[in-house]
Amino acid sequence: MPAFSLEPSQTARCAELRALAEERLRPLAEKGEPGRVNRPLVAELGRLGLLERLFTSGALDLCLMRESLAQACTEAETALALQGLGAHPVHAHGTPAQRERWLPAVSEGSAVAAFALSEPGAGSDAAALGLRAEGEPVGPIGTPGVRAEGEQVGRGASARPVAVPDGASRWRLTGEKCWISNAPEADFYTVFARTTPGAGARGVTAFLVPADRPGLTGTALDMLSPHPIGALAFDAVPVSADDVLGEVDRGFRVAMGTLNLFRPSVGAFAVGMAQAALEATLAHTARRDAFGGKLRDLQSVAHTVAEMALRTDAARLMVYAAATAYDEGAPDVPKRAAMAKLLATETAQYVVDTAVQLHGARALQRGHLLEHLYREVRAPRIYEGASEVQRGIIAKELYADVEVS
Structure with missing residues (x-):
């Protein structure tokens, strides 16, 4: 991989995005x-x-x-990322009809997407999914589902009723999903279910499930993270061949392909938070009076800030390298994506925590930037594969290239 640097046009676009986030997105986020x-x-x-x-x-x-x-606005970043995560399988693996129905609405922001992979007993071990897709005769699809509280699941651009064609493959989804971002308010879900029992990763199928399918209910979860997360219950939810994303029993490829794209960008999210914490720390230590001078005059503080900057830049470069490898179709994308997410999320945790330490108690007050980042930075080390999972992926990819005599 060549040494990396951004083009001037890319740097300018990033600055423009930060300004837009401050001026137009942050006010909306604060009203949410x-x-x-x-x-x-x-x-x-x-x-x-x-x-x-x-x-x-x-x-x-x-x-x-x-x-x-x-x-500039973590809420805007997360809203954008969740739209991509939930809808990318439709973009990459959907039928023309699926793409025509949903992607324009996702792009204009009138439909909310969600990626439903995790379950109460299958988080990091995604191949252990228990949501069952059982082939049984079903009637017409289209009767609205309700939430556990009695409200319809999803709102906004709900799916139109879909009739099941005679002779089509049909299933009923039964089981649970948990810790699903945008649930239970999304308008559709990319759902991964087991179509072949006992087949591990090879027996999983991806389905596009509109939120108004009968039998689909959901509840919100009260989490540390400020963005919406919920649980979904599937009570014989009907789906047909028209709802399959990709191929039957090949849904794990859909999931992993999506995660290989989004894992480096989770690292980018983390780098953005680390940079915000670093800049806040630079400003604070430059003006804060302590021990007859400024905080920055203390060698221990200056060296700590230098370490924060060093790690942030190193993580940024690894994220950019992994993303470039993906764009160029390099063979080692899974390893690079895992490395980028691992390094960047662990780095952001260190940088934000260190920033809080250097700011002192003020950083823990509700409404302070670092209080917000402190809550935001923890979850990325878990979702889309915990740090331990990323290490496992890296080791597996490394040993795959080792010949054992």
């Missing part, structure tokens, strides 16, 4: 309700053309968008 989908914010992302770029740009551009937005 924590733990709920902020539809005005999603719609504004659509009006700015950022959601459409999820489907027209490469991995590096996705990383630059996420990093830039994260520096």
Whole structure:
């Protein structure tokens, strides 16, 4: 991989995005309700053309968008990322009808997407999915589902009723999904279910499930993270061959292909938060009086800030390298994507925590930037594969190239 540097046009675009986030997205984010989908914010992302770029740009551009937005408005960054994560399988593996129905609405911000992989007993071990897709005769699809509280699941651009053609493959989905971002308010879900029992990763199928399918209910979860996360219950939810994304029993490829694209950009999100924390720390230590001078005059503080900057830049370069490898179709993308997510998320945790330490108690007050980042930075070390999973992927890829005599 060649040494990496951004083109002037890319640098300018990043600066423009940060300004847009401050001026147009941050005010909308501040009006949102924590733990709920902020539809005005999603719609504004659509009006700015950022959601459409999820489907027209490469991995590096996705990383630059996420990093830039994260520096100024983590809520906008997360809303953008969740639209991409939930809808990318439709873009990459959907039928023409599926893409025509959903991608324009996602791009304009009128439909909210979600990626439903994790389960109560299958988080990091995604191949252990228990949601069952059982082949049984079913009736017409289209009766609205309800939430556990009695409300319809999803709102906004709900799916139109879909009739099941005679002779089509049909299943009923039964089981649970948990810790699903944008649930239970999304308008559709990319759902991974087991179609062949006992087949591990080879027996999983990806389905596009509109939120108004009968038998689909959901509840919100009260999490540390400020963005919406919920659980979904599937009570014999009907799906047909028209809802399959990709091929039957090949859904694990859909999931891993999506994660290989988005893992480096999770790293970019982390780098954006680390950069915001670093800049806040530079400003604070330069003006804060302590021990007869400024905090920055203390060698221990100056060296700590230098370490924060060093690690942030190292993580940024690894993220950019992984994204470029993805765009160029390099064979080692899984390893690079795992390395980028691992290094960047662990780095951001260190940088934000260190920033809090150097700011002192003020950083833990509600409403302080670092208080917000402190809550935001923890989850990326877990979702889309915990740090331990990333180490496992890296080791597996390394040993795959070792010949044993």
